[in-house]
Amino acid sequence: METPRLLDGRLKLRHLVLVDALSERGSVVGAAAALHVTQPVVTRGLHDLEAILGVTLYERGPRGITPTDFGTAFTEHARAVLAQLTQAARHVKELADATRGEVVVGTHLAGSNLLLPRAIAHLKADRPLLNVIVREATPEALMVELTAGRVDLIVGRLSSPSTEDTVRRSLYQESIRLIVGVHHPLAGRDGIGLEELRGYPWILPGVETTLRRELEGFFVRNGADLPENRVEATSYLTVRQLLMETDMIGALPGLIGADDPRLTTLGFSLEPVGHSVGLTLNAHRRLSPAAQSLIDALQEAAEGLTQEE
Secondary structure, three states: OOOOOOOOOOOOHHHHHHHHHHHHHOOHHHHHHHHOOOHHHHHHHHHHHHHHHOOOOEEEEOOEEEEOHHHHHHHHHHHHHHHHHHHHHHHHHHHHOOOOOEEEEEEOHHHHOOHHHHHHHHHHHHOOOOEEEEEEOOHHHHHHHHHHOOOOEEEEEEOOOOOOOEEEEEEEEEEEEEEEEOOOOOOOOOOOOHHHHHOOOEEEOOOOOHHHHHHHHHHHHOOOOOOOOEEEOOOHHHHHHHHHHOOOEEEEEHHHHHHOOOEEEOOOOOOOOEEEEEEEEEOOOOOOHHHHHHHHHHHHHHHHHHHHO
């Protein structure tokens, strides 16, 4: 197989955007909607790109499309190029006006309650014209966004070490506690047993999360099954409202219960369930001045949280 000539003028930027959308949405229909074009335009663009590369990028099926090995590999390169172009545009803009800029930060439950809001408040006090965009999603979805350059950094639980493509920096260690509304029948009590706790409805993270696996391990070590009456949720607003309005029990980062006057922590230890909260960065991308400013603010905020816990 000859090496495709990608610099002969046939490959366009729109082809890279198309591959990114197809791999993310998993269908021609979804990609067309995301790009605000018709389905024939997407199909024609994909045929053109496959002709340029000389390989099949996607397997077509009744439920959508699935990337081939070629499609997976090319998507990674396409996203890297798009990320670099995005960073280049923003870097030029920031150099033109050092007081402005934009940083896009992804977050999930462990970073969204206290750490990130405090860091943003500190940053905006110093640079009020800097635009901060917060995107909340699952860790898996945010990693796709980071690779594609649509977020500059991720703030949240660190469940794995750095890799060739990602850099992970720990900011502080946080324990997992059992959190309830202040009205809960068990609030303020000592000597609570696991069997009594299982008699109440629980809020647990999704089965795909590291915390869920750790909680399952905790129950196994203590000879008990997970509570049958449970809700799976990771949205902080949903979890908080359920805790305030019901007798549900949530396994959450300890600082959530410490900072919210309508929530409280039960006197029951889940040790050694806990995690490191920190940053996940793209190892191949240079940080913009705006992103570095937010990181500095996050480090300062983390120092304050460490003293509180």
